[in-house]
Amino acid sequence: MEAAAAIRGTAAPRMRLAGRSSRGSGTAAARAIPASRSDWQTACAILSSTNDTPAPPAPKVNGQNNNNKLAAPAVPGSEDAVSGLDLVPAAGAGNLPRPLSISDLSPAPLHGAQLRVAYQGVPGAYSEAAAGKAYPGCEAIPCDQFEVAFQAVELWIADRAVLPVENSLGGSIHRNYDLLLRHRLHIVGEVQLPVHHCLLALPGVRRELLARVISHPQALAQCEHTLTRMGLNVAREAFDDTAGAAEHIAAHALRDTAAIASARAAELYGLQVLADGVQDDAGNVTRFVMLAREPIIPRTDRPFKTSIVLAHDLEGTSVLFKVLSAFAFRDISLTKIESRPHRHRPIRLVDDANIGTAKHFEYMFYIDFQASMADVRAQNALAEIQEFTSFLRVLGSYPMDMTPWDAAPSPGSPSASDQQQRG
Numbered sequence: 001m002e003a004a005a006a007i008r009g010t011a012a013p014r015m016r017l018a019g020r021s022s023r024g025s026g027t028a029a030a031r032a033i034p035a036s037r038s039d040w041q042t043a044c045a046i047l048s049s050t051n052d053t054p055a056p057p058a059p060k061v062n063g064q065n066n067n068n069k070l071a072a073p074a075v076p077g078s079e080d081a082v083s084g085l086d087l088v089p090a091a092g093a094g095n096l097p098r099p100l101s102i103s104d105l106s107p108a109p110l111h112g113a114q115l116r117v118a119y120q121g122v123p124g125a126y127s128e129a130a131a132g133k134a135y136p137g138c139e140a141i142p143c144d145q146f147e148v149a150f151q152a153v154e155l156w157i158a159d160r161a162v163l164p165v166e167n168s169l170g171g172s173i174h175r176n177y178d179l180l181l182r183h184r185l186h187i188v189g190e191v192q193l194p195v196h197h198c199l200l201a202l203p204g205v206r207r208e209l210l211a212r213v214i215s216h217p218q219a220l221a222q223c224e225h226t227l228t229r230m231g232l233n234v235a236r237e238a239f240d241d242t243a244g245a246a247e248h249i250a251a252h253a254l255r256d257t258a259a260i261a262s263a264r265a266a267e268l269y270g271l272q273v274l275a276d277g278v279q280d281d282a283g284n285v286t287r288f289v290m291l292a293r294e295p296i297i298p299r300t301d302r303p304f305k306t307s308i309v310l311a312h313d314l315e316g317t318s319v320l321f322k323v324l325s326a327f328a329f330r331d332i333s334l335t336k337i338e339s340r341p342h343r344h345r346p347i348r349l350v351d352d353a354n355i356g357t358a359k360h361f362e363y364m365f366y367i368d369f370q371a372s373m374a375d376v377r378a379q380n381a382l383a384e385i386q387e388f389t390s391f392l393r394v395l396g397s398y399p400m401d402m403t404p405w406d407a408a409p410s411p412g413s414p415s416a417s418d419q420q421q422r423g
């Protein structure tokens with residue numbers, strides 16, 4: 001990832017945990033993203049309170065102009081509190097803050113009609129395409145890490161996040177499973193995106209000149225056999241995202257390096273397509289989840305999926321068996337089960353008389369099942385499971401993506417979310 005770090009601050013502006021965004025003016029995301037989390041929270045408050053009217057004159061504190069600092073509130077009854085009346089600019093009641101209304105609190109976007117959707121990567125990444133499939137016409141906001149996309153929604157900088165959770169060839173994207181648990185966002189939908197990879201290089205570069213191939217680790221894994229079959233037994237290097245790898249080649253005029261990325265990334269960064277469709281399987285699909293601050297109301301009039309995560313204190317495999325049977329007895333199909341190490345209690349010590357002390361790993365289990373939380377079968381299954389688990393959380397109950405895999409949404413066609421329910 002060193003190379004990825006090297007491009008930070010170059011061509012592609014993204015949201016970062018630290019650093020500044022240089023997005024074009026005119027959008028809230030365009031404004032500076034400050035250096036620390038607390039600065040960012042302040043900026044977020046500023047973003048949500050700014051409007052297009054000119055800024056009011058800087059308030060005076062104790063008769064002094066206070067141009068760059070947020071003033072600490074005056075202590076009631078103190079001299080400051082009296083002179084603090086001065087804080088309200090005398091002229092123009094139009095400059096006074098507007099009280100929050102019900103519409104500000106609704107799940108609809110605060111920033112006008114366009115939904116702002118955070119994704120990890122730079123323009124041309126598959127995640128950007130997934131954001132567009134989930135929310136056609138949205139403003140896609142690039143973020144340099146998954147964690148930043150979560151925070152952008154939590155801090156109201158974005159309205160939604162669209163993040164990959166699994167790929168048909170590469171398997172689960174574990175980082176996002178862990179982040180789903182660490183953050184309080186809700187899964188409100190899913191999109192499945194066919195991933196069609198290209199081998200990209202600078203114009204005029206021939207395959208024989210290549211010394212390395214760079215891309216997102218998932219993309220490298222998805223193309224491993226094809227690259228070997230093509231005789232490209234050169235070094236592979238991991239990058240933050242596929243389009244970022246393409247951008248890096250263009251920005252540094254690297255003639256010995258190719259990237260695995262989308263045809264759109266080739267267009268955006270002026271690269272040529274050396275080979276088209278280099279994924280090991282034509283049916284290469286990545287599943288993304290759509291995240292929001294509020295859950296959607298589950299329904300039963302269309303196919304729904306529910307994602308849960310659980311942990312238990314008991315020994316042995318019998319708990320997992322009971323969990324699975326709670327679904328099986330109600331004829332509820334599971335679509336996914338994933339285990340991750342328990343962060344707070346990774347190891348269990350088991351004292352076995354005369355044999356010694358055994359150490360078992362402790363796990364969190366992530367389960368997706370095919371039913372809505374509005375379905376009484378799902379409610380009963382979870383009520384039963386709750387009896388023998390120490391922790392149970394519903395990550396979301398949301399419409400399944402039923403669009404055919406080869407159907408990329410065309411302008412005006414119903415999207416995954418429009419077809420089902422706007423999440």
Ligand SMILES: O=C(O)C(=O)C[C@]1(C(=O)O)C=C[C@@H](O)C=C1
Pocket residue numbers: 120121124125126127128164167173195216218219240241242243286
């Ligand atoms: O790098 C990108 O373009 C991404 O959107 C990320 C990502 C992933 O995380 O799996 C998404 C889809 C593909 O499976 C390859 C990479």
